[in-house]
Structures are given as C-alpha cells and as structure tokens.
Amino acid sequence: MREWWRDAVIYQIYPRSFQDDNGDGIGDLIGITRRLDHVASLGVDAIWLSPFFASPDKDMGYDVSDYTSVSPLFGTIEDFDALVTRAHDLGLKVIIDQVLSHTSDQHDWFLESKKGRTNPKADWYVWADPRLDGGPPNNWPSVFGGSAWMFSPLRRQYYLHNFLTSQPDLNFHNPAVVDALLGEMKFWLERGVDGFRLDTVNFYVHDAKLRDNPAAEYDDMPGHPYGAQIHMYSKSRPENLNVLRRLRALTDQYPDRMMIGEVGDDGIRQVELMAQYTSGSDKLHMAYSFALLSHDHTPDHFRRCIQGFMNEAPDGWPCWSFSNHDVQRHVTRWATAPTMQDTVAKQAINMLISFPGTLGIYQGEEVGQTETDIEFHELTDLGYIDFWPDNKGRDGCRTPMVWDADAPNAGFSEGDPWLPVKPPQAARAVAGQDAQNDSVLNTYRAALAYRKSRPELRLGDTTFPTLPDPLLAVSRTYEGICLTGVFNLSDTAQNIQLAEGAKATGPLSGEVTGSELILPAFGFAYVETTADTAAFA
Known part of the structure; x- marks a missing residue:
C-alpha cells in the first residue's frame, strides 16, 4: 500500500503569525483551529506546525526549554489536542517541528549541565576546554555569525552553539541524550501527531575530535563568514545516520507516521545528504531541501536539483518547496517587476505540481504574498541583526497571515500584532481573492485539484x-x-x-x-x- 506522505501536499503554518484568537497580537492554537477550513479548502493533505513549545523565544520557538509543554503564548495542551482532532476531521494530517539538535539555554538539562563537570548531565551538551591562549577549541562558526563556541565561567569550558549563544548543542555521542529525545517524541506520537519535521537534521552529530573545518574556495569573501568554510566537521557527519535509524525505529512503532528532515548544506553536498538520509527504509521517510529556496530561477537550476536527487537516491524521497519561514518569499525573489508578482505566483504553483515527490506550501503563498519591508526598529529576528541591512533577516517572510483587508490588521488580530501588517500585504487578503476565479488563491486550488486528478x-x-x-x-x-x-x-x-x-x-x-x-x-x-x-x- 502506498504511504500517504508520498503524494502529500504539506501546508506550513507559522503559529505566531497565522491567527490570533485572544487579541494579544500573537497567533495561537485556537486561532489555527478556527482557520483550518481555509487550509482544507486548498486541497492540501497535511499541516506542518512550526514550534509552539515552551521557549524563551530568543529564536522564535526554535530554542525549546521544554519539549512536552505548550508555550502559554500559543495556548494549552488541550488546545493542541483540539487542533489535532479538528484537523483529522477535515482529513488533514498533523506534522510538528522537532528541534532536537539544540535546546534553549533555559532548558533544565542545560541548567544542570553547566553547573560542573561531574553532574548527571555534564556530558549532555558539547563541552570543550579552551586552547592554551584561552580561545575557542576550533574554528567552527555560528550560522548567526561569530564563533560557534561560548565560554562558561562555571565550567571553565566552552559549549558549542551552531546558532545563537542561547541555543547550546546537545551531545549526540551520548546515547542517554538520544534516549531522552526519543522519549519526548513519543509523548507527541501518543497524542496523535502524524509526523515530525526535524529541524537542522544534519547538525545532530559533531566531529568528536573537534577538528577545524577547511576553508572554502571563493573569489570574494562571502557576505556572511559562514560561507567561507566547508563544514566538514561541524555538521553532516557520517555518524548522524545511526541517530536517524534510532528515530526511525521509534516512528515505525506507530502506524502511518513519518519523518521529514530539514537538510541544509553546501551545493551538491545537500543533494548527497538528502539521498543518504532517505535511502532504504531505516532512516528518514523524506528530506526537505533548501535547494529551491534560492534566487536561482533558471531551468538548469531546477533540472539539476531534481535530477541530482533522482540520480543520487533512486529509492529516496524528496520534499520540494519554494518558500518557508527562513527565506525571502519566492514571489519577491523571482518577479522581475511588481506587475509580475501575481503571474509569478500562479506559475510557481503550476510548476511545483509537476515535480516528483512531496510538495510544501508556506502560509500566505496561496494568496501570492510578497516579502514585507521591515524597518530596523521593527526587527524581532535577532539572529541576523548584526548583518543589517545587507541581510534583513527573516521577519519579512514571517509577518501575519492576511484574511480580510477591511478588518483590523487584515483579520489577523484585534490587538497590536507582533510584526506589522502593511498595506501591500493586506491587499492580498483571502477574502478579496476567494470569489475571484482568476485569483492567485483559486489558481492554487485549481492546480492542487489538477494534481490529484492526474496520476501522472x-x-x-x-x-x-x-x-x-x-x-x-x-x-x-x-x-x-x-x-x-x-x-x-x-x-x-x-x-x-x-x-x-x-x-x-x-x-x-x-x-x-x-x-x-x-x-x-x-x-x-x-x-x-x-x-x-x-x-x-
């Protein structure tokens, strides 16, 4: 029997920005539940919820302080259960984010680990002694800039953080860490989730010897220092495959569940990893690629990405999308003029349905949403703030969903929204497109219906x-x-x-x-x- 996820179209919901129900300006689980009829009307098969777990929100929920608690910002565990029930009633599967490579520095595990070198969780994170000159143990950079190492006075050691300093990396060389994470995942499987989207899945295991990464080849220094290295030792290690096998063994205990891993690496290496991670039947069910989330909008690029995966992983499975919560929206990336935005949006969905594999849609994409122009004083994405204005961060693609242009904040919230709803985005609201046969919204519905009707x-x-x-x-x-x-x-x-x-x-x-x-x-x-x-x- 063919698995449901192979034909699925997955709709990504960014909970903070989808629908605010209680008027505090932040989206919540009850609001998502209220809007699921819209999602189902598109003809998608599943929703993917970005993190809604307990978190200090230094990285908008991707710094988890408790894997089995719902953040009060988003509601309660009962609200989550009601969401799952309603989604299933509408025929929608529910996939939730799992941020396993790192935790918040406020997680109980890290608070204990940093106390000293002999406590029960001393080896649950990646700790290393300084060099003789007091500097970090190697040259690994953080994705968000600077060194990937932060010194802790309590332990007189550095800890690894591939992202913010408040996101310490877990030590996957320690089997007890993997055991604990499996337990957290089991909690959600028992609550009826249909799958997991695994954040930064190739970052789990680091090189145990902490060897320096080699320099990349380039003509001009990249705008972000992270691009100046080949990340040979800080991520994408071969030992990662054994971790994926343990995760797969857990999900295989539950019928019809799946795992999709976010794979981010350089060039062809990304395609090779997607192939490794999805080959056979003992690792990921499919891999989510960054390959099509770029400014490259050429035929050769699309052919190389798709054909490359097919060649590398004939028995693997990809998931393709053009936008998500981490990149500039594709309508803005690809339209050569503002007058072309709707045209590009309509082409994008009709092109996406021609691709083999599972498909992903990011909220607002179905109305042709464009990138919001965020001013410096409006920024909330601290990870890239030091790179302003060359890199304006991810706030522009995370602004609230627009439902009704005539309602306050385009129907997202009656309160002051956490990010602004600006006129160019409000003009694309769902209500205004719903009854227009040639709207972007109805083009999406027609394209997805056509895909369902054509086995080819x-x-x-x-x-x-x-x-x-x-x-x-x-x-x-x-x-x-x-x-x-x-x-x-x-x-x-x-x-x-x-x-x-x-x-x-x-x-x-x-x-x-x-x-x-x-x-x-x-x-x-x-x-x-x-x-x-x-x-x-």
Missing part, C-alpha cells in the same frame, strides 16, 4: 525534455500517458512548436494557435501525449 503527476516517472532557455519542461509518464509541464521562466513571451498529436490540457497561461504554443511572460502549460510520442517538434 503523483505517480509518474520523470524526465526533462530539452528546450532552450528560458523554458523548463518536466515530463511525467504513467501507464502509457505522458503529461509535460512547460514553463517560461522569463518576462518575455516564448513560442514553442508542438509535435504532431500533442495537445494542451489542464492549466494553461497562454494560447495555442495551430501547432504553436505561445507562452506569455512567466507563462505555463500542460501538454499531453502518449508515452512514446514527443511533446515538442
């Missing part, structure tokens, strides 16, 4: 017919039928000659004149042929 898009083999730039073609073949999506990744119209017998079918942004397919700027079409017939002349 869910089950078919994948090839990439050769077309000249800026055209991308993705063919999906199943039981003698070939369905080819063709996409103009430019703001200039393109003409394509269809082969004899090829016919346009399904979503179409353009026109067919005789045997000529005319795609406008950022246009798209689907062409149907038999499996042994070419789509293009």
Whole structure:
C-alpha cells in the first residue's frame, strides 16, 4: 500500500503569525483551529506546525526549554489536542517541528549541565576546554555569525552553539541524550501527531575530535563568514545516520507516521545528504531541501536539483518547496517587476505540481504574498541583526497571515500584532481573492485539484525534455500517458512548436494557435501525449 506522505501536499503554518484568537497580537492554537477550513479548502493533505513549545523565544520557538509543554503564548495542551482532532476531521494530517539538535539555554538539562563537570548531565551538551591562549577549541562558526563556541565561567569550558549563544548543542555521542529525545517524541506520537519535521537534521552529530573545518574556495569573501568554510566537521557527519535509524525505529512503532528532515548544506553536498538520509527504509521517510529556496530561477537550476536527487537516491524521497519561514518569499525573489508578482505566483504553483515527490506550501503563498519591508526598529529576528541591512533577516517572510483587508490588521488580530501588517500585504487578503476565479488563491486550488486528478503527476516517472532557455519542461509518464509541464521562466513571451498529436490540457497561461504554443511572460502549460510520442517538434 502506498504511504500517504508520498503524494502529500504539506501546508506550513507559522503559529505566531497565522491567527490570533485572544487579541494579544500573537497567533495561537485556537486561532489555527478556527482557520483550518481555509487550509482544507486548498486541497492540501497535511499541516506542518512550526514550534509552539515552551521557549524563551530568543529564536522564535526554535530554542525549546521544554519539549512536552505548550508555550502559554500559543495556548494549552488541550488546545493542541483540539487542533489535532479538528484537523483529522477535515482529513488533514498533523506534522510538528522537532528541534532536537539544540535546546534553549533555559532548558533544565542545560541548567544542570553547566553547573560542573561531574553532574548527571555534564556530558549532555558539547563541552570543550579552551586552547592554551584561552580561545575557542576550533574554528567552527555560528550560522548567526561569530564563533560557534561560548565560554562558561562555571565550567571553565566552552559549549558549542551552531546558532545563537542561547541555543547550546546537545551531545549526540551520548546515547542517554538520544534516549531522552526519543522519549519526548513519543509523548507527541501518543497524542496523535502524524509526523515530525526535524529541524537542522544534519547538525545532530559533531566531529568528536573537534577538528577545524577547511576553508572554502571563493573569489570574494562571502557576505556572511559562514560561507567561507566547508563544514566538514561541524555538521553532516557520517555518524548522524545511526541517530536517524534510532528515530526511525521509534516512528515505525506507530502506524502511518513519518519523518521529514530539514537538510541544509553546501551545493551538491545537500543533494548527497538528502539521498543518504532517505535511502532504504531505516532512516528518514523524506528530506526537505533548501535547494529551491534560492534566487536561482533558471531551468538548469531546477533540472539539476531534481535530477541530482533522482540520480543520487533512486529509492529516496524528496520534499520540494519554494518558500518557508527562513527565506525571502519566492514571489519577491523571482518577479522581475511588481506587475509580475501575481503571474509569478500562479506559475510557481503550476510548476511545483509537476515535480516528483512531496510538495510544501508556506502560509500566505496561496494568496501570492510578497516579502514585507521591515524597518530596523521593527526587527524581532535577532539572529541576523548584526548583518543589517545587507541581510534583513527573516521577519519579512514571517509577518501575519492576511484574511480580510477591511478588518483590523487584515483579520489577523484585534490587538497590536507582533510584526506589522502593511498595506501591500493586506491587499492580498483571502477574502478579496476567494470569489475571484482568476485569483492567485483559486489558481492554487485549481492546480492542487489538477494534481490529484492526474496520476501522472503523483505517480509518474520523470524526465526533462530539452528546450532552450528560458523554458523548463518536466515530463511525467504513467501507464502509457505522458503529461509535460512547460514553463517560461522569463518576462518575455516564448513560442514553442508542438509535435504532431500533442495537445494542451489542464492549466494553461497562454494560447495555442495551430501547432504553436505561445507562452506569455512567466507563462505555463500542460501538454499531453502518449508515452512514446514527443511533446515538442
């Protein structure tokens, strides 16, 4: 029997920004539950909830202080149970974030660990002696800038933090740490969650010898020092596979559950890791890629990412998305002018449904949401504040969901929202698009319905017919039928000659004149042929 997650479209909800129910300006679990009908109306299969656990919120919940408690900001455990029940009633699976590579420095485990070198949790985090000159033990950098090591006066040692100094890394070389984390995950499995999204899954295990990372090759110094190294020893270690096997053994005890891991690494290494982590049946069910979350909007880029994964992991499984809570929204990244934003949004979803694997959608994407311009005094994302304005951080993609342009804060909250709702974003509210047949919102619904109706898009083999730039073609073949999506990744119209017998079918942004397919700027079409017939002349 085919697993549900292989055909799934997963809708990511950022709880802080989805719907505020109690008027404090911060989204909550009750608010999410109230809006699940909208999510279900899109035709998605599952929701992924970013962290809602107890946390001091130095990194917006990705610094967990208690893995089995709901933060009062978001509600109660009873609110979570009600959310799961309602989601399941609507036919939606529930996936929750698990931030296992590190905790908050306010977690009880770390508070005990830092007291000294002989307490029961002394070895639960990555501690190391200073060099003779008092400096950190090696050259590993933090993703958020500076050294990945912070000195603790109590222990006279450094602890590892790959992210903020308030996010100390757990020591996965200690089996007791993995045992404890498995127990925390079991708590949520028993509450009926259908899967886990594993944050920074390739950061779990560090090099036990703490060897220096080698320098990367580059012509100009990267804008962020993290890019100046090959992160050979600080992450993506081969020992990580054994940890994944232990996590998989736990989830396999529960029917129909899954794990999707967030894999972030450099270039082709990311594809190789996705392949390693999803090959066979004893590790991750699928891997979530950063590969398509970039500014690269060229046919070659999409082909290389997808074909690279297919070549490296013929029995693995990917999850592709264009936006999430960590990157600039793709409409802003890819549109060559503001007038092109809706057109790019419509093309994006019709292109995404042509890709093999599981698909991910980030809240607001379905209304063509653009990046919010955040001013310095409005910043809340402290991780990148030192890089302002070259890197404006992640607040711009995390601003509240917009429901009704005529309501206060576009229907998100009656209170003062934690991030501002600005007019360009409010103008894209759900209510204004709901009844418009040609809106971005209804384009998303139609595209996802088309994917469900076409087994070629869910089950078919994948090839990439050769077309000249800026055209991308993705063919999906199943039981003698070939369905080819063709996409103009430019703001200039393109003409394509269809082969004899090829016919346009399904979503179409353009026109067919005789045997000529005319795609406008950022246009798209689907062409149907038999499996042994070419789509293009």
